[in-house]
Amino acid sequence: MIPYGKQDINQDDIDAVIQVLRSDFLTQGPVVPAFEEAVSTYCKVKYGIAVSNATAALHIACLALDVGQGDIVWTSPNTFVASANCALYCGASVDFVDIDSKTYNLSVDRLAEKLSIAKKGGILPKVVIPVHLCGQSCDMEAIHELSKVYGFKIIEDASHAIGGKYKNQPIGNCKFSDITVFSFHPVKIITSGEGGMALTNDEYLAKKLRLLRSHGISNSKVDMEERPTEEIWNYQQIELGYNYRMTDIQAALGLSQLQRLDEFVAKRNVIAKNYDELLKGLPLVTPWQDPNGMSSFHLYVIRLNLSQINKTQKEVYEEMRNQGVLVNLHYIPVYRQPYFEKMGFDKGYCKEAEKYFTEAMSIPIFAKLTNIQMGQTINAIKSLMINF
Numbered sequence: 001m002i003p004y005g006k007q008d009i010n011q012d013d014i015d016a017v018i019q020v021l022r023s024d025f026l027t028q029g030p031v032v033p034a035f036e037e038a039v040s041t042y043c044k045v046k047y048g049i050a051v052s053n054a055t056a057a058l059h060i061a062c063l064a065l066d067v068g069q070g071d072i073v074w075t076s077p078n079t080f081v082a083s084a085n086c087a088l089y090c091g092a093s094v095d096f097v098d099i100d101s102k103t104y105n106l107s108v109d110r111l112a113e114k115l116s117i118a119k120k121g122g123i124l125p126k127v128v129i130p131v132h133l134c135g136q137s138c139d140m141e142a143i144h145e146l147s148k149v150y151g152f153k154i155i156e157d158a159s160h161a162i163g164g165k166y167k168n169q170p171i172g173n174c175k176f177s178d179i180t181v182f183s184f185h186p187v188k189i190i191t192s193g194e195g196g197m198a199l200t201n202d203e204y205l206a207k208k209l210r211l212l213r214s215h216g217i218s219n220s221k222v223d224m225e226e227r228p229t230e231e232i233w234n235y236q237q238i239e240l241g242y243n244y245r246m247t248d249i250q251a252a253l254g255l256s257q258l259q260r261l262d263e264f265v266a267k268r269n270v271i272a273k274n275y276d277e278l279l280k281g282l283p284l285v286t287p288w289q290d291p292n293g294m295s296s297f298h299l300y301v302i303r304l305n306l307s308q309i310n311k312t313q314k315e316v317y318e319e320m321r322n323q324g325v326l327v328n329l330h331y332i333p334v335y336r337q338p339y340f341e342k343m344g345f346d347k348g349y350c351k352e353a354e355k356y357f358t359e360a361m362s363i364p365i366f367a368k369l370t371n372i373q374m375g376q377t378i379n380a381i382k383s384l385m386i387n388f
C-alpha cells in the first residue's frame with residue numbers, strides 16, 4: 001500500500017526525542033523555545049509560538065486579531081475544515097472566496113470582487129485566511145494590497161507550506177500578513193507528531209499568542225496587576241486562554257526534522273518533476289507552478305480530464321486504491337460539509353472549487369517515496385486510462 005503522504009524519521013530524530021525523555025523537562029523546558037527560535041530564523045520572521053497543532057494556532061491567531069461575535073472571516077473553500085472552524089470557535093461567522101482555476105488557491109480576482117460588494121453592504125471581513133494549497137503560496141502581495149484598501153487582517157494558513165518560497169523569500173516571513181500558521185502533523189512536510197506554530201513580526205501579537213497558548217497566564221511583572229505585597233502572586237491569569245502548549249518531546253522531534261527540511265522539500269520537488277514528465281500525454285492536468293515561487297509540494301494534485309476517460313472520478317479513485325495506491329482528495333469544498341450546509345451554504349456556491357472537487361486526485365508524494373512506488377503509481381494511472 002502506498003499512502004499519499006508519510007513521515008520520514010531517522011536515528012537523529014529518535015535520539016533527539018530520547019534525550020528529552022531522559023532530561024528534566026518533558027514540557028515547558030528549553031527545547032520548545034529552541035524549536036521556535038530555529039523555525040523563526042529559518043523563516044526570517046521575528047517571533048514563533050509553538051502550539052499543540054495548527055488548528056490551535058489558527059484559533060489563537062483569530063483571537064489575537066480580536067475576532068469575535070459579529071465578525072466575519074473569509075477563507076478558501078478548498079482547504080481542510082480547520083481553516084474555517086477557527087472563526088467559528090471565536091463566535092464569528094465564516095464565508096468563502098472561490099478559487100483560481102490554475103493554482104486552486106483562493107482567487108485574488110474573486111476576493112477583489114467580493115470585497116467591493118461587501119463594502120457596499122457594509123459587511124467587510126475582519127480577517128482573511130489564504131491557504132497555501134499543496135505548498136504553493138497564494139498571491140500574498142496582491143492580497144496584502146487589498147487588505148490596505150479594505151482594512152482586513154491576514155492569517156496565512158501555511159499548514160502545507162513550510163520550506164516553500166514566495167518571491168524568493170521563505171513562506172512564513174509574514175511580509176504580507178499578520179500571522180502565519182504551520183502544521184507539523186505527520187503527513188505534512190516536517191513533523192513533531194502533532195504540532196503547529198504561529199509566526200509573526202508583531203511584538204504585541206506574539207505576546208498575546210503566548211498568553212492564549214497557556215491559559216492566559218503570565219508571571220511577568222509588567223503584565224501583573226498590583227496586589228497586596230503580603231500575598232503570594234507568582235502568576236496571574238489576565239486573559240481567557242487555553243492549554244495549547246507543545247511538549248518538549250514534540251519540539252525535539254520538530255527541531256531535529258527541521259535540519260532536513262530543505263532536503264525533504266528538494267526530494268518532493270524532484271518527485272513532482274518526475275510525475276510531470278511521466279504523466280505527459282495522459283488525459284489529466286498536472287499542477288501548474290508559479291515561476292516566481294517554490295512549492296514545498298505537500299501534495300501533488302492531478303485533475304482528471306473525465307470527458308476523455310471512460311470512468312467517473314470515483315471509479316478512478318477506487319480502482320487506484322484497489323491497486324494499492326492510496327490516492328486521496330484534497331479537498332471537498334468546506335461549505336459542502338453537512339455542518340456548513342446547515343449554516344445555509346448551498347451546493348454551487350463556489351463554482352470553481354466545486355468543479356475542482358469533481359476532478360481532483362492527490363497521488364502519493366513524500367520524501368521517502370521510492371522510484372518503484374512512483375512507477376507503481378504511474379502504472380496504476382495508465383492502466384485505468386487504457387481506453388483513452
Ligand SMILES: *Cc1c(COP(=O)(O)O)cnc(C)c1O
Nearest residue numbers: 053054055080082159183184185
Ligand atoms: C493539516 C491542516 C490543518 C490542521 O493542522 P493540524 O496540525 O492537524 O491541526 C489546517 N489547515 C490545513 C490547510 C491543513 O492542511
